[in-house]
Amino acid sequence: MKNEEFSTAQKYADIINLPHYEPKHHPRMPMMARAAQFAPFAALTGYNEAIDETTQRNAEEMGTQGCHITFI
Numbered sequence: 001m002k003n004e005e006f007s008t009a010q011k012y013a014d015i016i017n018l019p020h021y022e023p024k025h026h027p028r029m030p031m032m033a034r035a036a037q038f039a040p041f042a043a044l045t046g047y048n049e050a051i052d053e054t055t056q057r058n059a060e061e062m063g064t065q066g067c068h069i070t071f072i
Contacts, residue, residue, distance in 0.1 A: 009016075022028070
């Protein structure tokens with residue numbers, strides 16, 4: 001195992017300390033725009049409403065209308 005790790009390190013020794021590539025022909029994307037690409041989205045339209053409806057119905061059946069249920 002030790003020899004495999006050493007040979008992998010040797011294999012990439014010529015590039016491991018090179019500076020990170022910076023594009024010359026276009027600016028880097030701002031962090032906020034980049035983060036927006038990975039933001040959550042509503043893949044299941046109406047799912048939250050269905051959950052709220054079911055929660056309300058169950059609360060009414062159990063006689064806990066005054067309780068507030070919070071999901072994390």
